[in-house]
Amino acid sequence: MSKSTSVNPDLQREREKCTFNITELTNLLDGGPHMTEERKRREVMVLNEGIHIEEVPSEYLSHKEKYELAVKKACLMFKLIRRLQEEENAGMESFRAFLGGTLGSAILQDGSPLTLHYVMFIPTLMGQATVEQQAYWIGRAFNLDIIGTYAQTELGHGTFIRGLETTATYDAKTKEFVLHSPTLTAYKWWPGGLAHSANYCIVMAQLYTNGQCHGIHPFIVQLRDEETHMPLKGIKVGEIGAKLGMNGTNNGFLGFEHVRIPREHMLMKNSQVLEDGTYVKSPSSKLTYGTMMFVRVVIVKDMCNYIAKAVTIATRYSAVRRQSQPKPDEPEPQILDYLTQQHKLMVGISTAHAFQLSAEWIWNMYNNVTAELDAGDLERLPELHALSCCLKAITTGDAAECVERCRLACGGHGYMLSSNLPHTYGLVTAACTYEGENTVLLLQTARYLVKTWQQAQGGNSLPPTVAYLSRVGAGRRVPPWDNSIEGIIHGFQQVAAGKIALCVANIEKRQKSGMAYEDAWNMTSVQLAQASEAHCRAFILSSYFEETERQVKGVSPALREVLLQLVDLYVVYWALQRIGDLLRFTSISERDIEKLQHWYEELLTKLRPNAVGLVDAFDLRDEILHSTLGAYDGRVYERLMEEALKSPLNAEPVNQSFHKYLKPFMQGKL
């Protein structure tokens, strides 16, 4: 590590004035010193392989070259994973960092064509294949005899799964399913690795037996010849084209022209089709929600990484960059000294902490609920589902905003791809749409909240994450405002309850005026989405606060002070963002608001000296940050120039287009 040599003096000074032990915070974020050590060991091991090093930065390549580079890197990366698994006798889980996490994105910055093989194909086999099917397929998949992906979304249907059009019709005579795409919109569209990489695929299709439709079921389908990789007969497969980001993921389309597969290729752990075509229903259709929820929880964890990355880049840059001269006799200040800049960055730092703790909270809940599920208890499933929906929506939305704010906080240089901020935004904003479009998800949570609200009105007791709704029911006296962290969190719960109550009242009023329930719901849906957001804000604020209170019991006083300041900052920031809601649904006063504003400004000033220490504690290596603006040593301008010189356009002093177009044009001869 060359961390000690020639660090920018401004950054050096920032580190010297940091009031807490950076390593202590890193250990806390990792889950203990041994976890930090393990992570660092793995990072060194992987990065020593040099797979991440690019001769020409990939942003200069053509679309096709980008894909070819991605295949090369993905193969080398998964080869390495396989080697490490064998050496360490470890399972897949310990290498999650390669896939969606920081280390994987350091190697495959623009996405990997093989990721879905590991995160969707194999897990779906594990979750939905029978024991016999697993015995056959999982071994082949693990050994990479086959490479698979998972195809659900179609050109015409995304979030609304019931609307999928691909059909799988059972033919009892041949004991086969016939897969077919009856329309253009039935084409599968988006699955990663589908275009040119996978040769097998799990396809979600409408199951028909004996002339009856039984809804969406999973089928395993061979797409390409295992030897030649040529698409099989009746398989129309290709890539969907260039995207805002993730151009290494090889997203594909897939159409079927009456493609026949054996009956055994339907994944039958849950529902079955017998040889004669008899359909045997799954004991609970809710079981299939498992994978989807798992993925959503993983997304929340990924958002923490992206925010940490962006805010590390922007904060270090802000310590190096000097601009303007507010006082005539003093040098230009670091832009980190401007309160407006602190305002853009600090909330990013605290958001990374808040989401990490919220992710851990829901991760634990997920594991508990899964254990209950295995024991046949489905009671907390709707609550988990509702929470995972709004949490996915809010964390991806907030993360996109945080990353974009960080990029803009770096001014023009943030617009350079070499800053790595545009790339990071591309990855984060994709998450606002995939695995459930955010507005749709918020409305799913809202549906649960409305139902729960009505239960609470009926005097029923409520599950933990919505228990506050019976405490702060509508119509009760609004308690006096308490201008403390607990008071604000309680205020947010009042806001959520107030908004839900208002929605329920609006829907009822509209129904009374003659509207159908669905229309009344639709007319109220802008408010419903906002109520859902308010519920999620209350959850994040309170879980962040409570988990931090628990966590700081085991840390040094210096670190405790900073962690609590971060919680304060986050909570006060959101109070100020939602002053209108607080004014409507709590008894907060103008004096309270002005105090909050001053509290916020004081917190920024208090956190200012620790800004660089706080982002250092995320401990993201330069190879992971991959940014001219964010490297540990702060050689911002040198790196910008070094990266510029790598542009193939700079390899020649005069580009051929001068002779071909520009000169003839100037001479009037074009």
Added chain:
Amino acid sequence: MSKSTSVNPDLQREREKCTFNITELTNLLDGGPHMTEERKRREVMVLNEGIHIEEVPSEYLSHKEKYELAVKKACLMFKLIRRLQEEENAGMESFRAFLGGTLGSAILQDGSPLTLHYVMFIPTLMGQATVEQQAYWIGRAFNLDIIGTYAQTELGHGTFIRGLETTATYDAKTKEFVLHSPTLTAYKWWPGGLAHSANYCIVMAQLYTNGQCHGIHPFIVQLRDEETHMPLKGIKVGEIGAKLGMNGTNNGFLGFEHVRIPREHMLMKNSQVLEDGTYVKSPSSKLTYGTMMFVRVVIVKDMCNYIAKAVTIATRYSAVRRQSQPKPDEPEPQILDYLTQQHKLMVGISTAHAFQLSAEWIWNMYNNVTAELDAGDLERLPELHALSCCLKAITTGDAAECVERCRLACGGHGYMLSSNLPHTYGLVTAACTYEGENTVLLLQTARYLVKTWQQAQGGNSLPPTVAYLSRVGAGRRVPPWDNSIEGIIHGFQQVAAGKIALCVANIEKRQKSGMAYEDAWNMTSVQLAQASEAHCRAFILSSYFEETERQVKGVSPALREVLLQLVDLYVVYWALQRIGDLLRFTSISERDIEKLQHWYEELLTKLRPNAVGLVDAFDLRDEILHSTLGAYDGRVYERLMEEALKSPLNAEPVNQSFHKYLKPFMQGKL
């Protein structure tokens, strides 16, 4: 025009139910039927040339190929402009649409390497060169004997112009200036066309004569040999690398190693250096603000175009896309029927109108002030400057939000480059940073507002755009809330006044507690930026309302109704977005808020049937939209597939990387 053949039936139905005459609105937006005709004529003429047609869509090209294509297209486009100018004997102005406007971006979607020659190089010569200099240079520039650009921003300094480091030192012995880049951060960085396209450049540099620095002045410098295009001795020039967008603009860096230019190459209309090195100051340093303000006003107009484009694409897509099934017995609704979708789109439509009218307003003000300037009257310059600063910041920020909301409203398909929404966002978000970083601009306006507030307290009369500050001064009785459009606009003025007053009080309080004014300002700067935003919102709302009131006097009743609904929607939308502010600074009540919410929902429902008609009225041709999702005929899915098939990856069924990497990897032989 194939507008009538095979239009998607849903889109067709939308057009049939439109309640107003679409052509009437188009004419109104263009400024009259003859203007519409003229625009259409020019579009046909230009697009018939086919310069915009790409064999392979440019998103599949390498960075270098993109540049080469951009040079080719730019040369052909400007050749065409020259031809048209000669044919029609028209000036540059009538072809502005080619440069920043819709037609230019249809041809050069990713920016042009020659634009700055026309929008900065020639105008700067016209504004800052002496008559003799103009006689020599402008002819050469117009004839394209030389191609120029304008270099101000440096690696280390952007918005803070005083901090620029490039020096131009006069050598009286040889009557030359010596241009030099004393540091790495002194390198010019960003100018469009600088990298490999321009051979001349106007360079802004710190002028030194007789050992004294006189600040930033413009110099014309030859960069490359006119014949060979090779960089001249001492000139370090190249491109800065790949960016989030605008990769056709060929942004460059430029460093000088003691480069000598004749004394006559300083542009001396305003300030001069005599032969002996005597510096003669400009009569007013404010004169040079002209170009900068002109560019800002142009930016506001451009934002209208981008918003219109994005909202046309997203609205048409939303009429074609059907999803989900809220009522079991009915077909899937068009997503445009969801109130949440209307919420995302309608405000975009009204924003395009609001910004167009605000742009016209400030355009007129700019022309008036320029006329006064020419008559030596500088009085309204600070007001214009303050308004142009916040208007640039708010319109670019809002436009970025609008475009991104439109992109996300198209779900996954909005993430495809073929939707053209990511590209559009790349262009719009760039405007948040260039020509003055938005936060810095808001604080410049705030400085003016604080000063004006203090003048008002002293009883002085105020210029028109801030006159409301003396009407609704702080400390006065808050008038009863009026839940009408005028009432809301008045409420926004109260908010702006209240925020400015609070900022002034905070700064004074901090000064009294011992802080320097600059520190007190900084500590209050988050609030100051918000006050500045509030002022700008009040301006946009009132100018949109007043201009529409004026405008609708001349239109049919059917169109009048829709235009007024759009104003209502815009004003009520912003009231609901800023409920916290209204609750703090006006006497609005909870009942008023609930009424506003219902009013808003009703307005969405009323405007819903005219949504497609409203975006059709922007009359953006398919070639300009350049979008799979937004074309006039609504063949969304067909176009998505057609575009996907253009990907070079789809030209071969098996990519070479299968044989090279994937197969060896699967066989354990990699």
